[in-house]
Amino acid sequence: xxxxxxxxxxxxxxxxxxxxxxxxxxxxxxxxxxxxxxxxxxxxxxxxxxxxxxxxxxxxxxxxxxxxxxxxxxxxxxxxxxxxxxxxxxxxxxxxxxxxxxxxxxxxxxxxxxxxxxxxxxxxxxxxxxxxxxxxxxxxxxxxxxxxxxxxxxxxxxxxxxxxxxxxxxxxxxxxxxxxxxxxxxxxxxxxxxxxxxxxxx
DNA sequence: CTGACGATTCACT
DNA sequence: GTGAATCGTCAGC
Numbered sequence: 270x271x272x273x274x275x276x277x278x279x280x281x282x283x284x285x286x287x288x289x290x291x292x293x294x295x296x297x298x299x300x301x302x303x304x305x306x307x308x309x310x311x312x313x314x315x316x317x318x319x320x321x322x323x324x325x326x327x328x329x330x331x332x333x334x335x336x337x338x339x340x341x342x343x344x345x346x347x348x349x350x351x352x353x354x355x356x357x358x359x360x361x362x363x364x365x366x367x368x369x370x371x372x373x374x375x376x377x378x379x380x381x382x383x384x385x386x387x388x389x390x391x392x393x394x395x396x397x398x399x400x401x402x403x404x405x406x407x408x409x410x411x412x413x414x415x416x417x418x419x420x421x422x423x424x425x426x427x428x429x430x431x432x433x434x435x436x437x438x439x440x441x442x443x444x445x446x447x448x449x450x451x452x453x454x455x456x457x458x459x460x461x462x463x464x465x466x467x468x469x470x471x
Numbered sequence: 472c473t474g475a476c477g478a479t480t481c482a483c484t
Numbered sequence: 485g486t487g488a489a490t491c492g493t494c495a496g497c
Contacts, residue, residue, distance in 0.1 A: 313478070322478070333493060351490030353479050370478055401479050411492085444478050468479095 271295065271426040276419055279341035279360045284367035287360050288314035289439075289458050293432045294425050296374050298407045303382050305407050307374030307397050308430070311459040311466050313442045315357070317366040322448035325366035336415045337366035344423055346404070346414040353401030356409045358418065358425070372400045372443070372457075373465045374407075383407070399467040436461045443468065 274294065281287060289312075297306040315323040317337070324334045324347075336345045337359050345357040345368050361367040374397045376383060383389075383396055383406035397403040404410070409423065418424050439455040446452055459466045 315478075324478080329494095331494070347478090348490095348492055350477055350479055351492070355478060357478085368478095372478085395480090399479070442478070447477090 271297075271428050273419065274425045274427065276342050279358065279418070280362065281341075282361055282365075284316055284360050284369060285314045285456060287358075288312040288369045288456065289437060291358070291369060291371070291425070292437060292458055292460055293430050294427050295377065296371060296403075296407065296423075296425050298409060298423050299421055300408045302386070302408060303379055305379030305382050306377045307403065307407065308377055309371055309374050309425070310463040311371075311373035312457070313370040313372055314456040314458075315368045315370065316456070317361075317368075320448070320454075321451040322442060322445035322454075323366070323368070325368075330366075334366065337368050338364050339415070342418045344409075344413060344416045344418055346409060346411045348411050349401065354404040354410050355400045356404050356407075370400060371403065373398050373459070373463075373467050374403050375463060375465045376406070394464045398465045432460055 291309050291312050294309050295306050317323055317325045318328045325337050340363045341360050343359040345359050349355050357368040357370050359368050376397050387405050397406045416423055438459050438461050440457050442457045
């Protein structure tokens, strides 16, 4: 049975620890097309004002990033390369702009809906591998940015499944070379051996 | 108002 | 491995 993660899960200080804990949890969307869900197998932590890789680095506060300065438990969705909708979870207290990028899930429910949304002919790993692909499969778009993750449209739940520490790989984040030394931080986590983990499996 | 560019993906060589 | 797609965002003028 599913138990939705509540405000107290998101409203904690250690964004890196939360990113690790999100592995094995279930991301659910309930849209017009129906119910879809997938188990989270890859995440990245973004540590706000002190993290050069974060959109909120150095307190950069704009219309787009404002949602990260909001209270915990919201979704932050933004458009990347004009094409891809990337889904993040906002954590920690109001005015502390921590966020966690969900980079890959393993599909659980609604495979037919996911295939329809993505137009994929086959059900291969690419269906929900990578932040752009999983958002498309689950129907997540930028217009949903700011959504309350304790609501019923998008939420994350646990079902008792857990991943042992030695099956969690910690490594550097993808596509953040511009971040100088912060690009070297081990803020990316994924499930060892899972086929849905996106590029650069080391 | 303008220009540069991105927490990516995919087709093609 | 390389390059194009594609457009909202944001700094700078």
